[in-house]
Structure formats: C-alpha cells, structure tokens
Amino acid sequence: MLVLFNVVMLGLDAAAIAFVAALKSRAAVATAVVGGALAMLGLIAITGEGEFSELRLLCCGLFIHGPLVALAMFLILYRTRRIAARVWLALGLLLAVIGFDAFYIEPYWLQVTHLTLRSPKIEKPLRLAVIADLQTDTIGEYERDLFARVLAEKPDAILFAGDYIQVEDIDAWIEQRDRFRKLLAESGLTAPLGVFAVKGNTDPVQWDELFEGSKVRLFHFTEGVRAGELLITGLSEEDSKNHKLQVAPSDAFQIALGHYPDYALGDVEADLMLAGHTHGGQVRLPLIGPMMTLSRVPRNWAAGLTDRGGGKTLIVSRGAGMERGNAPRLRFLCRPELIIIDLAPPE
Numbered sequence: 001m002l003v004l005f006n007v008v009m010l011g012l013d014a015a016a017i018a019f020v021a022a023l024k025s026r027a028a029v030a031t032a033v034v035g036g037a038l039a040m041l042g043l044i045a046i047t048g049e050g051e052f053s054e055l056r057l058l059c060c061g062l063f064i065h066g067p068l069v070a071l072a073m074f075l076i077l078y079r080t081r082r083i084a085a086r087v088w089l090a091l092g093l094l095l096a097v098i099g100f101d102a103f104y105i106e107p108y109w110l111q112v113t114h115l116t117l118r119s120p121k122i123e124k125p126l127r128l129a130v131i132a133d134l135q136t137d138t139i140g141e142y143e144r145d146l147f148a149r150v151l152a153e154k155p156d157a158i159l160f161a162g163d164y165i166q167v168e169d170i171d172a173w174i175e176q177r178d179r180f181r182k183l184l185a186e187s188g189l190t191a192p193l194g195v196f197a198v199k200g201n202t203d204p205v206q207w208d209e210l211f212e213g214s215k216v217r218l219f220h221f222t223e224g225v226r227a228g229e230l231l232i233t234g235l236s237e238e239d240s241k242n243h244k245l246q247v248a249p250s251d252a253f254q255i256a257l258g259h260y261p262d263y264a265l266g267d268v269e270a271d272l273m274l275a276g277h278t279h280g281g282q283v284r285l286p287l288i289g290p291m292m293t294l295s296r297v298p299r300n301w302a303a304g305l306t307d308r309g310g311g312k313t314l315i316v317s318r319g320a321g322m323e324r325g326n327a328p329r330l331r332f333l334c335r336p337e338l339i340i341i342d343l344a345p346p347e
Contacts, residue, residue: 013036017073050326119344121271125342126156132276134319136321137176139176151189158196162200164180203237232254240260253272258275264297278295278303
C-alpha cells in the first residue's frame with residue numbers, strides 16, 4: 001500500500017504543479033493546495049490499514065511530497081510572484097528539515113535523564129536505571145550502546161518497564177529473542193540489587209524467553225520483592241493498565257514498576273511509580289505537547305516526573321525505542337530516553 005500511495009501521490013503532485021504552471025494565479029495555487037490536501041486525505045483513508053498505517057502515509061505526504069511540490073511552486077512562481085515563491089521555498093525547506101530530524105536524527109539520539117528524589121525512607125544513596133519501550137525489530141549497535149550507557153551509570157538496580165521486541169511474526173521474534181539474550185550476556189547487564197522486568201503490551205506470552213539464562217527477576221503477576229532497603233512491586237500488564245488499582249503502603253521505600261502509567265490513577269501507595277508505554281507521545285508539538293499517548297493519564301503526565309502528592313512520585317519514560325510495524329518510525333521534539341534516578345535521604 002505504501003508503494004501504491006506514493007505512485008498515486010506523484011500523479012497528484014504532477015497534476016497540481018501543471019495546473020498552477022498553466023494559470024499562475026492565486027486562485028490556481030489555492031485550488032491546487034486545497035484540492036491536493038483533500039485528495040491526499042482521501043487516498044490515505046482508502047489505502048491505510050489502520051491508525052498507525054494512516055499516520056505513516058500522512059508522513060510520506062508531508063515530508064516527501066510536500067517538499068517536492070513546494071520546490072516546484074517556488075520555480076513556477078519565482079518570476080511573477082517573488083514573495084509567494086520565497087514562502088513556498090521556506091515551507092519546503094522547513095518540511096525537509098523537520099522530516100530529516102524526525103526520521104534520521106531524533107530516533108537514535110538517546111538522552112540520559114538524571115532525576116533526584118529524597119525520602120526519609122532512604123538511608124543511603126541508591127541509583128536506579130529505568131529502561132522502557134526498547135521496542136526494536138533489530139537488535140544492533142543502538143541497543144548495545146544503550147546497555148553500555150546503562151552500565152556506565154553504575155546503577156544499584158535496573159528496571160525494565162516492558163516492550164522489548166516488536167516484530168510481525170514468530171520466526172522474526174525468535175531470531176531477535178536470541179540476539180537479545182546474546183546482548184544481555186555479552187553486555188554483562190547486572191546491578192548489585194538486581195535487574196527487574198515486567199511485560200509490555202507488544203510482548204508475546206512467551207516474553208520471559210528473552211531473559212532465559214539470565215538472573216533478571218521477572219514479574220509474571222503482580223507481587224512485591226525486597227531489594228536491599230527497597231520494596232519493588234512489579235505489576236502485571238493488566239494491573240498496570242488498571243486505573244482503579246490498589247497497592248498498599250509499605251514501611252520500606254516502595255517502587256511500583258508497570259508498563260502502562262494508567263495504574264497511577266488508582267489508589268497506589270508506592271513512593272515511586274515507574275512506567276513507559278506512552279513514548280512521551282513520540283511526536284510533541286510546541287504549546288500542544290504529545291500528539292498521542294494511548295493512555296488514560298493526563299497528557300502532562302505522559303513523560304517525565306509528576307508529583308502525586310503525599311510523598312508519591314510518578315515517572316514516565318519517553319522510551320528508548322519507538323513504535324514499529326506499520327507506524328511511522330520517527331520522533332519529533334521527543335528524544336528516546338534512558339532515565340537515571342538517584343534516591344537519597346533528606347538533606
């Protein structure tokens with residue numbers, strides 16, 4: 001469908017350009033722009049295969065065909081309408097720069113975010129590394145670099161918030177599973193208090209095979225385990241999605257680890273709530289924020305730190321990877337993220 005969409009769009013591009021070249025009037029430009037946009041949206045509705053597929057086609061329209069048409073408009077109008085021509089050139093360059101950044105720069109520009117939390121329940125400083133939404137379809141250099149950067153931070157505990165591999169079929173998943181296992185072994189991804197992992201929504205039922213042969217503590221259902229002076233309550237995928245979840249308080253510093261952040265809307269008495277899933281929106285616009293979160297939580301909770309009051313904190317990772325499958329593989333104003341949290345006693 002992607003090829004068909006682009007072939008038809010090239011025909012629409014040519015028709016719009018020829019129409020403007022023949023008339024060279026403001027009305028012709030307006031007609032071509034409005035008509036082309038409506039035709040593109042109609043084509044997306046016809047050829048798209050779901051929400052993410054439609055977004056992918058929209059990105060093709062904006063960042064491939066948009067600059068081509070804008071450049072053609074510049075060339076057509078330059079002799080007769082210099083100001084309009086320059087506006088079209090600026091628009092084409094803007095779309096090209098945004099597209100290049102969104103598809104080729106930001107998705108691989110990992111940010112290490114450092115946060116500090118203080119609590120009377122913490123007696124000595126501890127460091128946590130939070131990895132969410134690796135969500136890769138090819139284990140490679142990016143993932144190796146991510147694990148190396150985790151170890152360089154020397155965390156006391158490492159917490160995986162789900163969504164490890166996203167591929168279309170079981171054979172591909174098995175191949176990437178084996179690569180993931182090899183990466184875990186070769187990187188030596190360990191921590192003094194342990195490594196902990198929960199299931200994400202893109203993970204198959206056999207997700208635990210990813211960690212076979214390792215010492216990673218997996219949570220197949222919701223339960224709490226002690227890790228030094230910490231109580232880590234790992235949530236099942238369904239519980240992390242439950243916006244009415246109840247988690248009892250603890251005398252120890254309690255960390256709730258889930259995939260969805262929705263559980264933070266419930267009666268959760270953990271000191272620190274961790275989640276991923278939202279990818280921070282993956283695309284964020286100035287003054288608007290995340291375009292899509294696929295979560296019940298307020299949009300301003302979809303990434304970063306939120307003080308929930310009463311000594312409770314929610315931290316949602318933007319994720320280390322991005323949506324795969326039919327989705328557009330881009331990030332905009334929303335770099336992938338590794339979160340490092342320093343827990344410390346009160347000052």
